[in-house]
Amino acid sequence: MSPSTLRVLPLGGLGEIGKNMTVVEYEDRIVVVDTGLRFPTADMMGIDLVLPDFSYLRERADDIEAIVITHGHEDHIGALPFVLRELGQDIPVFGSRLTMAMARSKLDEHKLREVELEDVEAGVRIEAGPFDIELVHMTHSIPDSRAVALTTDLGTMLVTGDYKFDQTPVDGRPADISRLAELGKDGLLLLCGDSTNVDRPGWAPSESGVGPRLEEVFSRCEGRIVVTSFASNIHRVQQVIGAAAAVGRKVALIGRSMRKNVNIGRSLGHIVAPEGLIINAREIEDFPDHKLVICSTGSQGEPLSALRRMAHRDHPQVELHSGDTVVFSATPIPGNERAVNETVDRLFQIGCDVITTRDAPIHASGHGYAEEVKLMLNLVRPQYVMPFHGDYKRIRMHGQLAEAVGIEAQRVFRGVNGLPLEIDKRGARFGDKEQSGMVFVDGVDIGDVADVALRDRRMLSADGIFVVVATISEQDGSSVAEPEVIFRGVPFRDQADELLDEIRGTVEASLERAAEEEIREIDLLQELLHDDLAQFVYERLKRRPMVLPVVVEV
Amino acid sequence: MSPSTLRVLPLGGLGEIGKNMTVVEYEDRIVVVDTGLRFPTADMMGIDLVLPDFSYLRERADDIEAIVITHGHEDHIGALPFVLRELGQDIPVFGSRLTMAMARSKLDEHKLREVELEDVEAGVRIEAGPFDIELVHMTHSIPDSRAVALTTDLGTMLVTGDYKFDQTPVDGRPADISRLAELGKDGLLLLCGDSTNVDRPGWAPSESGVGPRLEEVFSRCEGRIVVTSFASNIHRVQQVIGAAAAVGRKVALIGRSMRKNVNIGRSLGHIVAPEGLIINAREIEDFPDHKLVICSTGSQGEPLSALRRMAHRDHPQVELHSGDTVVFSATPIPGNERAVNETVDRLFQIGCDVITTRDAPIHASGHGYAEEVKLMLNLVRPQYVMPFHGDYKRIRMHGQLAEAVGIEAQRVFRGVNGLPLEIDKRGARFGDKEQSGMVFVDGVDIGDVADVALRDRRMLSADGIFVVVATISEQDGSSVAEPEVIFRGVPFRDQADELLDEIRGTVEASLERAAEEEIREIDLLQELLHDDLAQFVYERLKRRPMVLPVVVEV
16 A cells, blocks of 8 residues: 555444544544444443553554544543553644643543643645645534645545534534535545534434423423523523523522533633523522523433432432423434433432423534535535445435535445545555454453453353352362352342252362362362352353352362 | 222333223222333343333232233233242133233243133123123224223223224224223222323324335335234234235234244234245245345344344344345334344344334334323313323323313322222222332242342442352361462453462451451451451452352361
């Protein structure tokens, strides 16, 4: 492969929703676009976070010119501390002002204080080795979102990040359509576009339509109002504040990330509130119910979130009661439905009214629908298309939309994580697969070998564990103490003592058999004990708990 | 409480969706309506099934005149074997023909062959102690569904079971509206009605509308077609068969419960297929792709289901490929969304097309919507209403529908599991709460004390386990062998050997400290070891695995 080949290697975000990360290479130099994470699914037991496997960059750290972050959502920025800790704090990081403020706050939490974070104005071109980097202003469910245009000798490629074409965004700054059109007119080489909502026909509703609907809902409420939304959706919080002001209610912010994001948003001017409107959580009890809006985290039913705690009557500051109204200004992310439903039903049990997006249009997605994806394709008129940010279904449907606006099928590249698209003067094609996948963050450890641990955890979680300790004589292998049997997570009751006796008996029998057969090697002994016990336990309990035999020689 | 009080005690199904079971008492005699189960949620680790806690019936087994089952779905019939095994096989069980056939098959699996199962025709009155029992034919997503009318000296109460008012059911037998109207005209004392879809406005679509839509979808397909649906929805399977016949395709049934239910359905005449249309799974390869419809289990993305295995290219008989179409003729039950989405995306990855209810109206709910619930209320004009089968939200909304048709709020009783409604000549009121709740089935054991085991499993699943075995001298408590350290589910890698050495060191240090302080009691020693080790492990790994110290004296 010649160095004047442009290589676009997605390390995350294809064939999945989340952990977006893309390596762009030209003349042996690298720009990384986004460093996102995913949240673990229920079967990833005990795992805290899921990162893209960025091993590919480990030996190439010196070749990285820059990391560019499109916006401040976790699935685009969340892996940044982990990436920088491994690859070095000397890699410059670019992004919009809010995005960099959120990155700073995140890096501070990880005690990474040496990193050079650079606010870049949209439209300004930055040189980074063989690349020119330009951010293009877009609209999304967090302010200051940007697409990234990377220009090399070969042409310009555009990574859209997450976007919608909101014609009436809350901050009055629609996406920079004219710059996109210019890129198209100049001839765009490659479009890597958001696929999240390609399966929804039409256009996403405008964010600014949500505020008036919230105000309508608020005006019908008599008790307290709790609004829950994504803390990073700063425009939404602004609209909650506006609606609260309009109906003469104060606003209290509950939940750590809500307070943190609002603080950042206020300091950068994205959130403006009338003097005295926002009150402290400690002041909640000073105001009558009908004068309060509580803006809270927990829209996804997260176990430790403020709203979930309120629903379980376990929140230190907010006690909900009959007559209060809880407004879900968000939809559940797939996989969170049950947790959200449970929270909602707990609230009904307390006697609250609950308003969701099924009852009123109080949420707007941050991702453009099919017609917006088509508009993007028509604006930038790319030579090649590589759908980003989507599972297999959405990547395929994005390709269908491209074909619908006249882009030939052979110019659409349906990629997977780890498969680089290689473009040179002769054309574009997929190259050889590179390492990619998931890396788990589990406590202080980051690693991909948690597989065995995970398998063990699944086994432990399903059926529990038996530990059996047999103490034998170093001289003749005979048992010198009664075997110890301990179990955890095994649900038997009445017959426990009896069963434990039988297990001890099984152990003694196995040891005798071993002595007869002159099995003295500890490993073999343990294997024998394991097999005998596992079989006995299965016959008695019809479960397969983990059986852990320990043989001690004295 | 006088014996001429009618007591309606729900043991399950209120404040939840699932495990429906209701005890009806009059003159110290009992009829039980439904014995359902729930499937465990992800946090009920290793639990197989969830039953209602029916302890209340244990001392009252001799008072039970009959168990009546409304229909053959697991949430109404699934606990029957467990209930009968504990309360005695001599309790007569009543229900419709199909329901009893399904009960028989279920009891056979549990080797309960003594139970007297009695098919009861709709409209026939059966005497059971102080009760007259009458089944009323209803429509639902399984044939032969019935409401149960229980008449005593006090009047008649109606438990609807699950129902919709399907005007064009597949078997041509709409709900017996005229009998319901008669009950209303005679004056119904109490209605216990299904609340599942009270939150959906309007009327549920008819089941028979699904067939023509399936045929339309089939007629556009070129490769193989896989249709997945609930195996118990025998009318749906009939419609799949009809649509397949119309487009000239054979039908293969895949999945144990699909074959079982179709066999029962065919033997009772609910499923009729042209000669030779249904082929054996082994014959699949004998037919070209465009001549096949595969009717499969797995519509909920269940881990071991046939469809999930096909999606993972792991099914022994069916290998899917590009050009095949998978039709989801079902919607995900809340909580199953992620599993369904994953299955769908796997299918897209293989290259299949996937048709869901978002793409075409190929599913109809079996539960009536708000207008149907109002129709029921208007037909039977009950003196009292107790909403059944719903979480807190739906029970409240059912009450609102009752008020909307003119039933005063004080005649609507919003119950919870375990709270009996007591009705006598003076009126109706809630009595004192009885024991109720969940009982877990876990392997061979059934019990409510799995709580500790569950808590342990959660701990084990989150962070794994360390087992430490210290062997000490009976004489002086000194360590006589190097401590053994074993771990499972703890995800550390490179530093494992080093850490194990340090842990052994910690154990030795603890033992020395114990010797100095003359702690010789094994329990105290183990406690000391536990605390020292747990602290050490947390400091090093920032996780809290279970720490299990075993001290062996020799």
